[in-house]
Amino acid sequence: MxxxxxxxxxxxxxxxxxxxxxxxxxxxxxxxxxxxxxxxxxxxxxxxxxxxxxxxxxxxxxxxxxxxxxxxxxxxxxxxxxxxxxxxIGLVPQAPALLPWRTVLDNVRLPLQVNRRANAGRALRDPSELLTSFGLGHAMRKYPGQLSGGMQQRAAIARAFVFDPAIMLxxxxxxxxxxxxxxxxRLGLLDFWQSxxxxxxxxxxxxxxxxxxxxxxxxxxxxxxxxxxxxxxxxxxxxxxxxxxxxxxxxxxxxxxxxxxxxxxxxxx
Structure with a gap:
């Protein structure tokens, strides 16, 4: 093997x-x-x-x-x-590093709102669709402090996919x-990755x-x-x-x- x-x-x-x-x-x-x-x-x-x-x-x-x-x-x-x-390159660190004063949806939107000019013409994923794919469609308007640790990490993973990167670390x-x-x-990540x-x-x-x-x-x-x-x-x-x-x-x-x-x-x- x-x-x-x-x-x-x-x-x-x-x-x-x-x-x-x-x-x-x-x-x-x-x-x-x-x-x-x-x-x-x-x-x-x-x-x-x-x-x-x-x-x-x-x-x-x-x-x-x-x-x-x-x-x-x-x-x-x-x-x-x-x-x-x-x-x-998409990067998911050990800690979710979500901004507590922004909703889950706004946290995932954040990379799109930073340096908008540099994002012009790039292939971008819809944050709402990503959150729905990760089972967080019902939590988009909530704040990180209202989520479990697992849900926070899923939101962080969704944020890393927003640029549709070729490589995920x-x-x-x-x-x-x-x-x-x-x-x-991990099973949720597996389901998403397999598609x-x-x-x-x-x-x-x-x-x-x-x-x-x-x-x-x-x-x-x-x-x-x-x-x-x-x-x-x-x-x-x-x-x-x-x-x-x-x-x-x-x-x-x-x-x-x-x-x-x-x-x-x-x-x-």
Whole structure:
């Protein structure tokens, strides 16, 4: 089940030999070491690994939020800065970051109202339709404080889709939710993605979440952060809650947990 290298077409994400370290010159800590990764258009790739392995740092490099020390990242064949300028990147952080004084609908509208001139001619999604797609049609006029944590996160995901980006980057968007609510939200995301196939890089600590959502799972090792292995998720699509109980799902879960156990043992050796 361990996958071979996937060659992304020009429309996908290509990370080549990226390294990143932090700290003063005499005490630099390498967080990412020679990381190469590709995500094809329409492909859902999860990144999983022990705490401190550089998952979120890698996502931030791909998003253009921090600059790599070496290596390159291209999106659709363009540098990250150009892709960000073209609004080709959608980002969903761990916290929803909704403005409490704006309604849910106005929060999702916000990216369209900032720099209207730059938005001219772009392909834009209707905020009301997006919220309805995420099951929030009834909550559009409410304020974030009136919503549950899961509903707030769905609103944040809807906001990230408003520019109809080619690439979606998600940094543990459901990590603050309880397991029951988390499962509900991941299934809602899965339903939406299965009808709007974007390229997705999804950072998570949850093995079942990674399996349910992904086409491939990238397992990272820590100290420094490297790609240990890539596991193909060969479960048929579309997927639904019943897939959790299948033998194929349990077998794959054992494989992923085994790889995580291996990299964690190596980190403490």
């Amino acid at each position: 361990t996958g071979t290298a996937f060659i992304a077409p020009d429309g996908g994400v290509r990370v080549e030999h990226v390294s990143k370290s932090f700290g003063p010159p005499d005490a630099r800590v390498t967080v990412l070491d020679d990381v190469s990764l590709t995500i094809g258009m329409g492909e859902f790739v999860s990144v999983i690994g022990p705490s401190g392995c550089g998952k979120s740092t890698l996502l931030k490099v791909v998003a253009g939020l921090i600059e790599a020390d070496s290596g390159t990242v291209t999106i659709g064949g363009e540098p990250v800065a150009a892709a960000a300028r073209d609004k080709a 998600m940094d543990e968007p459901f990590s603050a939710l309880d397991e029951m609510n988390r499962d509900q939200q 709007n196939r974007k390229a997705v890089m999804f950072v998570t600590h949850s093995v079942p979440e990674a399996i349910m959502l992904s086409d491939r799972i990238v397992v990272m090792s820590a100290h420094p952060g490297r790609i240990a292995t890539v596991i193909d998720v060969d479960l048929p699509r579309p997927r639904a809650e019943a897939d959790y109980a299948t033998d194929a799902f349990r077998d794959l879960e054992a494989v992923v947990r085994g790889e995580l156990h291996r990299v964690m043992e190596a980190a403490h050796a």
